[in-house]
Every structure is written in C-alpha cells, then in structure tokens.
Amino acid sequence: MTESNAEQLSSKKHSSKISTDKAPAPVGLYPHARKVGNLLFLSGVGPRQAGTTDIPGVTLNEDGTIKAYDIEAQCRSVFDNIRTILEASGSSWMNLVDVTVFLTNMxxxxxxxxRIYAEYFADNQPCRTTIEINCLPTPIAIELKCIATIDD
Incomplete structure (x- = not known):
C-alpha cells in the first residue's frame, strides 16, 4: 500500500456522517455534518423547520416564488437549526470556529x-465571512456553512 493510499484509508476511518431528524432534511444527497478527527463540518443550513417545508417568515406566491420574507425570523431559525445540528453531532455553539453566511439581499x-448575529455570537466569536448570492435552492434568504470542533 502506498503512503497516499494509507493516508486516504486512515482519513476514512476517522470520518463519519451525521444526520438528525431534529433539523430540516437536506435538499440533496448530503449529511447534516461530517466529523473528521476533532473537526465538524456542517453542510449548508437554512431556516426551514424540521419535519416540514415551512420557512419561518416567508410568504410565497402561487408559483412558489417569494412574495415577502422576514429576515429576522429566518436568521433566528437558521441559528437555532445550527445549534440543533451541533448538539446532535456532539459539539456545541461555543465550539464554532468558522461561519460562512450566504445572504440573497445584502x-x-x-x-x-x-444585529441578530451579534446577539447569538456575543460569547463565541468565530471567524466569519458574509457573501451575497443571487439565490439559494429553496425560497430562503439566508444559509450558513459552519466548522466547529468536537471535544473528545
């Protein structure tokens, strides 16, 4: 076995997929998170509510496009979803080290x-990048991609 193959095998042994029914179901073939060593990588998380397709603060037109939305309600919901996934993964809010935020209307x-971010992250200030994008795959205005640590 080459050194490269041994590294790949070792990496796979220390990697695990994590999903929870307490968070909104992914909209594609991916887990809520993946643990690699003591790092936890979360897939993009939006504000949808677990077990439904409901999006807090969103009113849709008949064709499914966004008629109106409340960014505050979506922010609070997405932050709560992140917390749920972190806890289901054996991590916590205080273990977040990097957050990438996607907004559709900067x-x-x-x-x-x-303002809401400052409320939720007052005690833990991970690195942060905020990016404006054209749209997201569901009718939402915000999505987060996070990296956290897991205490062993």
Missing part, C-alpha cells in the same frame, strides 16, 4: 442579520 438584510 443591501436590505445585512443590518438586521448583523
């Missing part, structure tokens, strides 16, 4: 999002 939503 101009109108950043101020509210930043």
């Amino acid at each position: 101009k109108d939503d950043f101020k509210t999002y930043n």
